[in-house]
Structures are given as structure tokens and as C-alpha cells.
Amino acid sequence: MARKTKVVTIDSGRDAGKTFQITEMPLLQADRWAQQALFALAKSGIDNPGAIDPSEGMLGMARFALQALGNIDPVIGNELMNELLTCIEIIPSGGVSRELVLNDDGGDIEDLKTLFTLRKEALILHLDFLTDGSSPDMSK
Template sequence: MARREIEITISEPGDDYGKTFHIRRMSAWDADRWGRRVIYALLQSQVEIEDLDIEQGIAGLVGRGLELLAYIPPETADALFDALTDCVFRRPDPRHPGVEVPLRPDDIEDALTIAILREAVFRLHTDFFSGVQRLFSPDGKATSDMGAEDAPKPAA
């Protein structure tokens, strides 16, 4: 099975309006490594982050999004953002949609485009968790698909 891919065409007014970008999801191995690096950096930041369950790994990052990287020192956050950016390719000519080139800093002229692409890459890597988040109870433990009447009762 091929990795998921999406195409983003910038529709926001600005210098990048109409530019098309292709985003290809990292391998599961690289995505896991990226998620662990985020979690490790968050732990090293020693900032108490409410409602973050480190035990869930990258799944615990899903509901929080990229704002978590604000808790991480800039040099570490930059490396994490660079890993996401490595998933983005520029499609320079709409007449040849199969042609893509690695994204370079000069390809983007509007800061809003950076935010749009980062959010899209993050969502591409984490959206599959939204479908399984219901498998996790509020205490972070996996639950089954049994009915409420069949679920174990808490000990008194």
C-alpha cells in the first residue's frame, strides 16, 4: 500500500496564491521517530502541559496540534519543522502535475503559506488517529468495542 499523499493549492490571497504543493506522508518508522522526538523535547522542556498524555505517544499529540512545539526550544522545534517540511514538494508547473521538486525556502514568499503547509503535513500524519481516538478512554487506556452494558465496572 502506498503512503498517503495530498495536494494543496494555496487559495489564500497573497504572494503564493495559486501555487501547488504535494505532500507525501513519512514512513511509519520516520513518523514514529518524529513523534518520539516531539514527546522527548516536551519532557525536556519541563513545562506542565495540561491534558497531554505522553503514554499515548503521537496519538496523544493529535488533539493539541502544532502549538505544542511552542513549548520546545527554537533550535529543537526548527529541526522538527524541517522533518515535516521534507514531506513537501513544489509542483512548479500546473501543466505538468507529475513534476515535483523538493521544497526550498525560496519557493515560499508568504509566511501564511508556511503555516498552511505545516498544518497540512501535521494533519496528514495524525488524521488517522482521529478515527481511533474513541478507542482511548479519558484515562488513556485502550477500550474495546463492546457495549456499555458489557464493559467492566470500576472497582468500588
């Protein structure tokens, strides 16, 4: 089965009109990424029992997630965020996707909002099985 892909077109800012393709990481890379993220969260010092007040709903979950992410070692957090970028290619006007070029002096992305959006979309692509009411082991 082919890996999942998603096409994202930026609609505002300095990157308006640019199109990117996000491709799911290969299985073992995705597994290593997820394990590293879970270990980083576990080491972040968040005390889970009672950390989320059910009456707060999604707001409580968001508060807990931000608190946990804020305690992750920045070096590990940056590595995890940057690895998400390895899943992204740009689709220039010719229509053939190519590796994303990123550097401090420019490159394919000029707007910080675009970088955030693409990382978010890459994360969603990899974790969508958590929100669609199924999981890999629920297909029975």
C-alpha cells in the same frame, strides 16, 4: 499499502494558485519524528496533572498545547518543523511534482502563511489517525 498523500492548493497571498503535494513520511522516519516531538514536549517542563481544566474544553487544550510548544527548545522545535517540509513537493504547471526549493532569497514559497499552512497540513496528514476515531491497533 501506499503512503497517504494530500494535494493542497494555496488560494491567497503571493503563492495563490500554487499546488503542493504532501506525502506521508516512511514509517521509521515518522516514528523517529514522533518520538523526538514527544521527548521535546516531555522535557519542556509542563506539569501535566491538572494542566487542562475539562470545563475549558478545546480552549483549555489549545492553551496547554501552546504552553507546551512554547517551552520546547527552539533548536529541536525548528528541526521538527523543518523535517515536515521534507514531505512536501510542488506541483508546477506541468503537473509533475518535484522537490520543494526553499532558500532565503526566494524559492517555491514566497509567503510565510503558505509555509505555515503546508507544515500544518503535513502534521494533520501524519496525525489524522488520532482524530478519525480509530488508531492502527483498533482495526480488530
